[in-house]
Amino acid sequence: MDDVIPDPPPGFVLSQGRGPFSTLNGPYFHRPDGGEVMTQAFYALPRHTNGVGIVHGGMLSAFTDGLLAAAASRGSGRIGVTIHLSIDYLHMARKGDWVIGEARLTRATQDVAFAESVLRARGVDIVRASGIFKLMARRDG
Numbered sequence: 001m002d003d004v005i006p007d008p009p010p011g012f013v014l015s016q017g018r019g020p021f022s023t024l025n026g027p028y029f030h031r032p033d034g035g036e037v038m039t040q041a042f043y044a045l046p047r048h049t050n051g052v053g054i055v056h057g058g059m060l061s062a063f064t065d066g067l068l069a070a071a072a073s074r075g076s077g078r079i080g081v082t083i084h085l086s087i088d089y090l091h092m093a094r095k096g097d098w099v100i101g102e103a104r105l106t107r108a109t110q111d112v113a114f115a116e117s118v119l120r121a122r123g124v125d126i127v128r129a130s131g132i133f134k135l136m137a138r139r140d141g
Contacts, residue, residue: 005027008029028063037071038071038074040070043096043098044093044096046095055092055093060119063099064117065082067119068085069082069115072108072115075105076113079135082132083132083133083134085130085131086129086130087128090125093122094121097122098121099120100121101117101119108135112134113133113135114130114131116128117130
């Protein structure tokens with residue numbers, strides 16, 4: 001079956017409580033270590049690929065955006081909403097690859113956070129990105 005996902009890489013657990021968009025595009029996994037670096041991953045399924053069999057740039061962009069926002073939020077303690085995303089595609093990922101991303105907050109002001117990330121597949125950098133995030137107050141409920 002094409003949607004079978006093997007066990008995640010060591011240290012990764014299934015992410016819960018994501019929004020509908022990410023839940024539909026996932027599943028996503030993360031390392032719950034709580035350090036400065038936010039680390040997330042997804043297993044490239046056939047539905048993540050384009051017509052030539054590589055992971056679609058839109059999938060990589062959406063995953064990267066969420067990863068950067070999570071790093072901005074973790075580092076600042078506030079919700080980060082994307083106001084700018086810069087992404088460079090360096091290499092490709094294919095169906096059956098674990099795509100692993102690392103992101104970290106690089107700077108935060110009272111209202112804005114800056115973060116940078118790298119995505120890797122098979123040990124090769126496939127995406128480098130940076131983002132700027134408007135910091136919002138957390139809402140309960």
